[in-house]
Amino acid sequence: MIYSTTCSYAIRAMCRLTVMNPDGYVRVQEVCEGSDLPAYFVAKIFRDLVRAELLVSAKGRGGGFALARPAQKIRLYDIVEAIDGVRQYSQCVVGLAKCDDKQPCPQHEQFKAVRQRILNYLTQTTLDQMSEALAKKLNLLGVTLACTVEGN
Amino acid sequence: MIYSTTCSYAIRAMCRLTVMNPDGYVRVQEVCEGSDLPAYFVAKIFRDLVRAELLVSAKGRGGGFALARPAQKIRLYDIVEAIDGVRQYSQCVVGLAKCDDKQPCPQHEQFKAVRQRILNYLTQTTLDQMSEALAKKLNLLGVTLACTVEGN
């Protein structure tokens, strides 16, 4: 609703990767299995996340994808920025072409607060927090995420 | 960002209609000219808004589209409901398939507040307010919206 399907995949896949192995490589296959994430498509999304420097990758045996930096330092905002772009969050909802505080569109003022709230949410939520919440949920459900590689 | 392109057209077109003639008919052509709204497409959207009983229509000379009820009684929420549906606003952002308060997805709690804020915004903003803001802006820009029909 506030981001695209693709972006939602990106978030979910990164959360799973983090739960599986926050410090080392995980293969796309592993990330997706047991979930309804489309593996081929996630592979493509991960490439974009590498270019955005949120992930790093390694080819060949023992390779896969890993976080480019600690999960506490990856914000939801960073992921959204890499996939959907964040321009939309600074534009006005129903804006006529040019809309700013001086030339407000209908709703400008009212929506400003909502937008700020969304932005706060995106900048203050970290991958760390999200993956922890996911781990808790999986635990409750009795699901274990497998990962071949340990540490790195 | 929180609604589709189509829905954004619907909102903008209804605002313009209201500014032009809050009490009588305006032709689709008139509503769109001077804006970047795609007239053919808006015509189609207006049909949906008639079915949703937010607009009424009249064929032939002197006809066009008019608000089905006073602008104060049309909420942003009503328009969004007619075009995009509001189901999305009660679903979770990155939810695993089934996600509710008992089986929360990562972010469930945090996003709940944001979602509530959006819903408040949608239900508390009226076409009245939006069109008034638009009128003010157009006035500042020195733009006048023409309308052939007066009253009704």
Added chain:
DNA sequence: GGATAAAAAGATGCAAAAATCTATTAGTCG
């Protein structure tokens, strides 16, 4: 070096959303 394993690249397919166009229907006006 050869076998294998994984990502990288990009071609292709498919479906939904956005946008346009044509023909029809129902009004108004003289």
Added chain:
DNA sequence: CGACTAATAGATTTTTGCATCTTTTTATCC
């Protein structure tokens, strides 16, 4: 009634987003 006007219906086209598959590149292991 006949000319005209505007919405209605729906067929068609274009664009975009989502998803899959094939080939290539780069790495590891024996």
